[in-house]
Amino acid sequence: MTASPVPASETQPPEHIDRNRQSNGFWGMAAFLATDVVMFTLLLVANIYLRRYSHGPGQASLDPGTTFWYSLGLWASSGVLILAERLRRQTELSGLLYLLTAGLGLVFVYGQVKEYLRLTHLGARVDVNLFYTGFYTVTGLHGLHVLVGALALIVAAVLRFGGRLGERRSGFTGGLGLYWHFVDGVWAVLFAVLYLWSGP
């Protein structure tokens, strides 16, 4: 480049201008969750498509009653998380609410493990037929999401207690919140399709 013909007053520093109020973390997470939407959809479609050809234990072996109560806990945790973010000024309370959110998630995972053990006992294992191959794959992947989210929530709680979850980390909280609500939402779909809907 030859010397610039522009007076210095007309140039600008390469500042990052924020066009939206949401943080980078929020939008990055949104894009990541788009990949999750595709993946869960395809896994669920595989189950819906293949379960027609399944023999042996099917949906009837599942326990929607008990699972519903654990699910309710998971869905409630979404509300708790919103509170935790609203009350971010009150360090202690907000930190405790983050912990409660994580706790509800872990209780849900515990419920799922119990369901797995019960099913395995009944002979409904992952290798028994098409329905259960799909069932364990998609619910297992979801459970993994809950587990990872719960760990991140515990990190958030610790940061909050230490007063280190300020504006500078709004990307982390924004992304985490979106992630957790998404994971809860996915469960609503999975619960409906796997436990309640008898299939095509």
Place this chain on the structure above:
Amino acid sequence: MTTVPPEAAAQPLNPPATHAPPRNFTYWLSTTNHKDIGILYLGLGALFFLIGGVEALVMRLQLAVPGNTLLRGETYNEFFTLHGTTMIFLAVMPMLLGFSNYLVPLQIGAKDMAFPRLNAFGFWLSALGGLTLYLSLLEGPPSMGWFAYAPLNERPFSMSLGTDFWAAALLLTGTGTTLTAINIIVTASRYRAVGMGLWKMPLFSWMAYVNSFIIVFAFPALNAALIMLEVDRVLSGHFFSHGGSPVLWQHYFWLFGHPEVYIMILPAWGIISEVIPVFSRKPIFGYEFVAGSTLAIAVLSFAVYAHHMFAVGFARPVNLAFAASTMLIAVPTGIKVTNWVATLWKGSIRFTVPMLYALAFILQFTFGGITGVSFAVLPIDWQVTDTYYVVAHLHYVLMGGTLFALLSGLHFYYPKMTGRMLSDALGKLAFWMIVLGFNGVFLVQHVLGLMGMPRRVYTYPDLPGWGALNMISTVGAFVLGLGLLLTLINLVVSRRLGRVAGDNPWQAWTLEWLTSSPPPKSNFSRLPPVHSSRPLWDLQHPHDPDHKRPRRHDKGGHIREEEKEHHQ
């Protein structure tokens, strides 16, 4: 040039960096700067391109004469599986991401990517994936082909752990790629210089941006298929065999696989769209069409996937629908080719090495696109599927297209990345060897395919013509290999001996040419006002900037005389 206040004229807008940390091993391990990550990606891609290239040469040696016994059948299968997987996931993809990483922040006037640490993480995941694939050599490498059709990919047919290593490798590199794509989306959405609207982004960034959306929606299909495969293999699940559906694998694989071919061509188109205008001394013809047709491609690339499955035996309407969508996708592709040619039209063309590669790209890619459309005619596909005709098609688009664009980009951006010019003589010699070699290898394969030679056979009988054509193909491969070796030598030697490049050796018009070569750590200290997609043109022609000139063409549709830049 206008009269300029002396003090402003004396000072470059972006002075070069003064002191930089030493570039030792730990530096490269820990760097999060987008330019370093870009170079790491390019290096990773080059390394695996070398490995995949040697595999190709060994396969060509085996096929040089009929009834050859250099490789056993099973070994040959392992070679083409590793070759295909390596080239697509570990050579071409990393090189494309390398360019995206290096160029997008520079072109949009940003200091770095939105998530620098995530960027480094994504790169190292990809590198780990590459390592994982080759660790399979210890266990017996995979041998079911890069698209791993069920039930060949299942335990009873592929008993070695190599197939599981393969799946793990794809999950790792795929995740790395997805993270990089997310990063590019957020960066290009939020970090563009003031005044640079979406429709003023340089075309490479445009295509990298749209490409990132394709990646975000396509890779999870591969991940889902791989997870299901591992459930089958490790936990004895039933997805793709034992009562499950082998065709389901094909659906999910190609739902990823066809968008993937566009993932590999979009950044290549971006590079070509930068190179052609600069060396024609004209703005790109129909910027909006080049950019807009990319959006059509993004959507259609998912809608055509089952054209890889015409041999499955779908119902007639299904076949016809996918045949139609395949022909449709040729339209936005053709629009791009037309625009590049129109940009060349009446330009003052400079036949530099990057331009030569770009011109070869246009010819070869168009040829590959035409054989692609020929598959959309169902009876032709049924006749030639799984023959060397398909091999010829995919190499014309992937190698004659993507790889030539990568070489064009490498020669174009090398001065920016290193501050030195590549040797022109060596570059031209290598170019002609590569063009000759490439067409030597693959042109004859169309004929072989039409004569009925199936792909994925380790040897063939001495039918009339087959031996001679295969020999031509093998000789071509070695000429090609030699040309690529020369290019490598050029890249290494010019690093020390090349002419000093200066900031803007090609007189280009986008922001990356404003800063020094190589750019300082945070790219720019000040940016000029951005009003058009050619900010440096506007800067150099304050009385005739792009945005004050709404019409590029006179009433007769011809480029106006003032549009052409004559000083070179």
